[in-house]
Amino acid sequence: MSEIESPAYDVSVHESPAYDVSGPATAYLSALQPVLDEVIVPAAEDVDRDHLFPRQGVQALVDAGLGGLLIPREFGGPDAGLVVYAEVLARIAAACGSTSTVYMTNLHCAHPIVLGGRVDQQRRWVPALGSGQAFGATALTESEAGSDVASMRTYARRDGDSYVINGSKMFISNGDVADVLVLFATVDPALGRDGITAFLLDTAHLSGFGVGRPMDKLGQRGASTVPLSFDHCRVPADAVLGEVGRGWALLLQAVLRSRISAAAQGVGFATGAFETVVAYCAKHGLLTARNRAAQDLQFDLAALRAEISAARALLLHACAATDAVAAAGGADPTALLAEVKLHCTRVGVQVAARCLELLGGEADRLDVGLERRLRDAKITEIYDGTNQVQSMLIARDLRFSPTAMSALDTRP
Ligand SMILES: Cc1cc2nc3c(=O)[nH]c(=O)nc-3n(C[C@H](O)[C@H](O)[C@H](O)COP(=O)(O)OP(=O)(O)OC[C@H]3O[C@@H](n4cnc5c(N)ncnc54)[C@H](O)[C@@H]3O)c2cc1C
Numbered sequence: 001m002s003e004i005e006s007p008a009y010d011v012s013v014h015e016s017p018a019y020d021v022s023g024p025a026t027a028y029l030s031a032l033q034p035v036l037d038e039v040i041v042p043a044a045e046d047v048d049r050d051h052l053f054p055r056q057g058v059q060a061l062v063d064a065g066l067g068g069l070l071i072p073r074e075f076g077g078p079d080a081g082l083v084v085y086a087e088v089l090a091r092i093a094a095a096c097g098s099t100s101t102v103y104m105t106n107l108h109c110a111h112p113i114v115l116g117g118r119v120d121q122q123r124r125w126v127p128a129l130g131s132g133q134a135f136g137a138t139a140l141t142e143s144e145a146g147s148d149v150a151s152m153r154t155y156a157r158r159d160g161d162s163y164v165i166n167g168s169k170m171f172i173s174n175g176d177v178a179d180v181l182v183l184f185a186t187v188d189p190a191l192g193r194d195g196i197t198a199f200l201l202d203t204a205h206l207s208g209f210g211v212g213r214p215m216d217k218l219g220q221r222g223a224s225t226v227p228l229s230f231d232h233c234r235v236p237a238d239a240v241l242g243e244v245g246r247g248w249a250l251l252l253q254a255v256l257r258s259r260i261s262a263a264a265q266g267v268g269f270a271t272g273a274f275e276t277v278v279a280y281c282a283k284h285g286l287l288t289a290r291n292r293a294a295q296d297l298q299f300d301l302a303a304l305r306a307e308i309s310a311a312r313a314l315l316l317h318a319c320a321a322t323d324a325v326a327a328a329g330g331a332d333p334t335a336l337l338a339e340v341k342l343h344c345t346r347v348g349v350q351v352a353a354r355c356l357e358l359l360g361g362e363a364d365r366l367d368v369g370l371e372r373r374l375r376d377a378k379i380t381e382i383y384d385g386t387n388q389v390q391s392m393l394i395a396r397d398l399r400f401s402p403t404a405m406s407a408l409d410t411r412p
Contacts, residue, residue, distance in 0.1 A: 040096050101265075104265075110126050128179070142154060154167025165185055168228065181228075265345070266377065267315055269377035281301070311343060322337065
């Protein structure tokens with residue numbers, strides 16, 4: 001059974017709070033800027049070209065107090081909220097896609113631990129993930145279980161006080177550097193999603209655990225993506241995260257939030273590409289020239305800026321709405337997050353592609369950095385639930401509430 005077929009959530013967004021990127025957000029963005037200028041931007045081209053894991057950039061973010069933006073205060077984080085997180089992540093992505101993916105993957109790993117972990121599991125790993133003392137990864141996907149993730153076959157068989165895990169996972173971000181792994185496996189393949197169980201694994205103490213070769217990727221080439229294998233990998237029974245057989249709910253909660261990250265990256269890649277073209281045009285006097293060709297270019301840039309602004313507004317609206325619904329004890333707004341993921345990642349690819357066209361052959365040079373944004377952007381349409389899956393989730397919402405415009409919904 002796929003995510004599409006799972007029972008509907010309450011997708012109404014009861015409040016439509018205004019997002020606010022002033023106040024406390026300004027402090028985070030001010031802390032971010034020197035890290036971008038001094039560490040992340042100067043390294044971005046090398047990170048991409050030479051497949052360099054961006055450890056230094058991630059550490060600089062941590063040192064600036066930005067490592068665990070979504071980590072609750074009780075675990076040492078600032079609990080800064082999704083609006084701040086999305087703004088920060090978009091700016092990191094605009095500078096370096098690889099760094100943005102490593103950074104967000106750590107927070108994706110922390111999220112299910114916060115939601116479903118025992119206190120000892122939370123204390124052991126959540127502060128470490130936020131403070132840069134540990135890298136984390138989340139392993140769902142298998143070769144025959146991508147979009148249809150509920151058909152996963154990695155099997156955790158109970159054996160006395162342990163589970164013995166056999167199977168393999170594919171495309172796992174941070175998988176080769178992870179100190180901690182949130183693994184989703186089934187305790188009984190016959191049970192479908194009711195057998196899915198989450199495990200929290202300390203990779204330093206795993207036998208029968210293998211890490212394959214990092215993928216040679218189209219984009220985000222400094223962020224490693226690897227296959228993982230489990231061959232009679234014995235873990236203590238208390239490695240279960242949450243309840244046995246309740247991993248599916250945790251998985252859905254985890255992937256919903258990760259869609260905000262993909263969307264923020266989309267806005268970031270569009271912004272990075274756009275700013276690169278604008279800087280190039282400014283340098284060559286094309287923003288002030290009055291001839292018809294220059295005006296065509298200026299109008300193209302105006303339209304692109306409007307598209308990015310609209311995508312960013314939708315993203316921040318969804319972040320504010322998701323935080324408000326969560327604060328009221330409600331479930332994350334599935335359809336709204338699907339719209340945001342679909343739209344913002346599409347804008348990322350389309351704007352980066354158009355920016356590349358605007359500069360002609362010049363844009364294909366590696367040192368200009370435009371082709372990097374386009375390469376980095378493409379995978380955001382695929383991971384964290386493909387955009388076809390997002391379309392299905394929105395279509396399902398249409399069936400339940402044909403007249404609702406979830407993104408704009410201000411029903412009381
Ligand atoms: C760089 C990278 C990093 C990743 N990081 C992680 C990670 O950290 N952890 C993790 O668990 N996974 C990760 N993934 C996996 C990613 O989430 C999956 O690739 C994604 O969910 C799609 O699954 P799939 O590749 O098996 O494609 P498939 O599910 O096989 O889809 C192939 C195509 O068919 C379409 N399709 C599938 N089902 C339907 C349907 N019912 N109707 C219509 N169209 C359909 C899809 O939209 C897609 O276009 C990563 C992948 C990449 C490439």
